[in-house]
Amino acid sequence: MTHKAAFTAVKTVKAYERVVEQIETAISKRELRPGDRLPSERELMLTFEVSRSTIREALRVLESTGLVRSRPGDPRGPEVLQASPAILTKTVSRLVRLETIALSELVEFRIMLEGTACTLAAQHRTELQLQAMRSAVDAMQTEVAHGPIAFSRADVAFHVSVWAASQNQLLQICGEATRGALIDMVTDELDRAPDSRARMELSLAHDREILAAISAGDGATAGRLARSFVIEYYGGIISPQSRAALGNVADEAPA
Amino acid sequence: MTHKAAFTAVKTVKAYERVVEQIETAISKRELRPGDRLPSERELMLTFEVSRSTIREALRVLESTGLVRSRPGDPRGPEVLQASPAILTKTVSRLVRLETIALSELVEFRIMLEGTACTLAAQHRTELQLQAMRSAVDAMQTEVAHGPIAFSRADVAFHVSVWAASQNQLLQICGEATRGALIDMVTDELDRAPDSRARMELSLAHDREILAAISAGDGATAGRLARSFVIEYYGGIISPQSRAALGNVADEAPA
DNA sequence: AGAGTGTACTGGTCTGACCATGTGTTTCAC
DNA sequence: GTGAAACACATGGTCAGACCAGTACACTCT
Incomplete structure (x- = not known):
């Protein structure tokens, strides 16, 4: 007996997009607040289990959205910014x-x-x-x-x-x-x-x-x-x- | 005699930012129009003389801004999009x-x-x-x-x-x-x-x-x-x- | 002419490496 | 003890090279 399987469309979601999404929702749920620091890229690649390139691409889009800012050499990691118009x-x-x-x-x-x-x-x-x-x-x-x-x-x-x-x-x-x-x-x-x-x-x-x-x-x-x-x-x-x-x-x- | 040298502040500009900037102005000057295709990432790294990672980071921010879209496997290269709300x-x-x-x-x-x-x-x-x-x-x-x-x-x-x-x-x-x-x-x-x-x-x-x-x-x-x-x-x-x-x-x- | 196959190149991801820089600490001179 | 200078280290920025899955397009074969 074949059920009416409620299949749903699958769209391949790129790895960096999922990283972006997770960090984004963390920010919008106030788990990350302005001034907070993200883990370093090398730590993030461990927690998300992706390569640094992927982490970096995610950070670039977050940065272009004004949500975070990375500064070279800062050992405290990328900064979560105050949302601004x-x-x-x-x-x-x-x-x-x-x-x-x-x-x-x-x-x-x-x-x-x-x-x-x-x-x-x-x-x-x-x-x-x-x-x-x-x-x-x-x-x-x-x-x-x-x-x-x-x-x-x-x-x-x-x-x-x-x-x-x-x-x-x-x-x-x-x-x-x-x-x-x-x-x-x-x-x-x-x-x-x-x-x-x-x-x-x-x-x-x-x-x-x-x-x-x-x-x-x-x-x-x-x-x-x-x-x-x-x-x-x-x-x-x-x-x-x-x-x-x-x-x-x-x-x-x-x- | 020392002139009053008109020195100006230098801010180190990241490579991928300059790539973004160039492509962005090309689009805003209508040299690239919606529907046009960008060269492939591998070609872009030659013309901009940077690595593929840099090109990709630039493409990610352009993509997050809605200016271009990359699709895997498309031999025609990233597409320039119509500006959209x-x-x-x-x-x-x-x-x-x-x-x-x-x-x-x-x-x-x-x-x-x-x-x-x-x-x-x-x-x-x-x-x-x-x-x-x-x-x-x-x-x-x-x-x-x-x-x-x-x-x-x-x-x-x-x-x-x-x-x-x-x-x-x-x-x-x-x-x-x-x-x-x-x-x-x-x-x-x-x-x-x-x-x-x-x-x-x-x-x-x-x-x-x-x-x-x-x-x-x-x-x-x-x-x-x-x-x-x-x-x-x-x-x-x-x-x-x-x-x-x-x-x-x-x-x-x-x- | 149309349907199937093939292929070359694409973007997505990974690994591993190097460099310049900023931070925090340590050292040193006073 | 206190301030300044030197250091070490982890960081982000960039690079080179590799592999894979997928797409467009040309090339078959019927």
């Missing part, structure tokens, strides 16, 4: 760079991010973060005199402080990634030298408005302002429909 | 699991994405995409009878079709990534079996509403609906402030 940034930027993403898509995405960040910042900001944003704006004021490059740096710093106040790291990461990508693709940051003074003043005024809304805890206004300012900046790049759709989300009640 | 998903899930990223942040992010996707879809959708979304909803209707798993699959398909209609690949990528991560985290998709029928009907009704708004070209409504439905689903996870801030963006004119 930093590697996400790299992945996201590469994806943006690679994916043949249209500039318009990037701008749309940016509008969304900036708006949400400001909305959330208005709700979540701590007093400390509020101070940070204020001083960032003050710094922008100062930098107006030092030319567009310095000003732009201060501008970025303000936006970073807003992202931080949103208390959402995914927002921060994507913001960082899109900023980098946008700067890569739009290089008019430099050739807009002629009317630079006016534009700096305008940006400053915008950021002050946003800050006021955030400070007042008015998330809807903060988000709407942020969106409209990004649109003002990059609006020419995206379609009029997108402009209308993304810009008016907050300030027009549906008919 | 899958790796992003894995990274995000791990960060959430390690509590580097709070689940609430993920949900907030998701609300933003879903809302914007629907808003843009309402503006950008082609007739073809509209049909796709319609048939996706119809499929959901059919799958109600086949249980929550099949229904959930159809539900996902509908949302994917919406992202596609948004004409924004970044949205698609991030949507895909957050969806995977959320499913990893929130596994009540299965244990909600008791009232599954009611919830399926509710989801279906929601999606129909969204589709109607998209179909009518009403981006503001589509976005507002999408946000509120996500909040209805995952609302318990995020703070009341976030709920209010993200949910009411579209439907309440600022006081």
Whole structure:
């Protein structure tokens, strides 16, 4: 009598992958905590019963994932690292760079991010973060005199402080990634030298408005302002429909 | 006379890292495109003048980044892959699991994405995409009878079709990534079996509403609906402030 | 022309070796 | 006793060479 055997697909799993998996789950189950040391490669090859090449390949992928770090000569062995969103940034930027993403898509995405960040910042900001944003704006004021490059740096710093106040790291990461990508693709940051003074003043005024809304805890206004300012900046790049759709989300009640 | 020598810090760079870097930039400069094949490991060790171990370690990190794939026995060599959000998903899930990223942040992010996707879809959708979304909803209707798993699959398909209609690949990528991560985290998709029928009907009704708004070209409504439905689903996870801030963006004119 | 066979080369893994480096200890001078 | 210098040792980085199982592709044979 032949049973209906519940066979399941077998996929050959490479040795180093199983090593990775075991160490990974050990970390995610908190059996290994940041700062802890893994056994040396030579010890690991004994416990896993594989060769050093296999151990090393496993360590390389763990290292590229930001979970551990090996340093030559350290007798204490590879270090278990604190998980950090930093590697996400790299992945996201590469994806943006690679994916043949249209500039318009990037701008749309940016509008969304900036708006949400400001909305959330208005709700979540701590007093400390509020101070940070204020001083960032003050710094922008100062930098107006030092030319567009310095000003732009201060501008970025303000936006970073807003992202931080949103208390959402995914927002921060994507913001960082899109900023980098946008700067890569739009290089008019430099050739807009002629009317630079006016534009700096305008940006400053915008950021002050946003800050006021955030400070007042008015998330809807903060988000709407942020969106409209990004649109003002990059609006020419995206379609009029997108402009209308993304810009008016907050300030027009549906008919 | 001693010049002021412009010496710069030297950091010892490991051999496999330089291999990774070169291949990576080749990919990002489109000299290597998805589907292309890398030379075999034995050839690579000749061109880079390193040993096979080094080449292999480099390939392992490239593979863990999702850039290439090696298959044993394939005489054509390692394959250059299409950049995919899958790796992003894995990274995000791990960060959430390690509590580097709070689940609430993920949900907030998701609300933003879903809302914007629907808003843009309402503006950008082609007739073809509209049909796709319609048939996706119809499929959901059919799958109600086949249980929550099949229904959930159809539900996902509908949302994917919406992202596609948004004409924004970044949205698609991030949507895909957050969806995977959320499913990893929130596994009540299965244990909600008791009232599954009611919830399926509710989801279906929601999606129909969204589709109607998209179909009518009403981006503001589509976005507002999408946000509120996500909040209805995952609302318990995020703070009341976030709920209010993200949910009411579209439907309440600022006081 | 199609089905089966063969083969050359692939990636996966192992062994064993060498080197430069960082840590912890020991030694030494004061 | 205390601080600095020298040492020993285990570590990670790299290399060379080997074996095996598997795949793609060409070559049979019918």
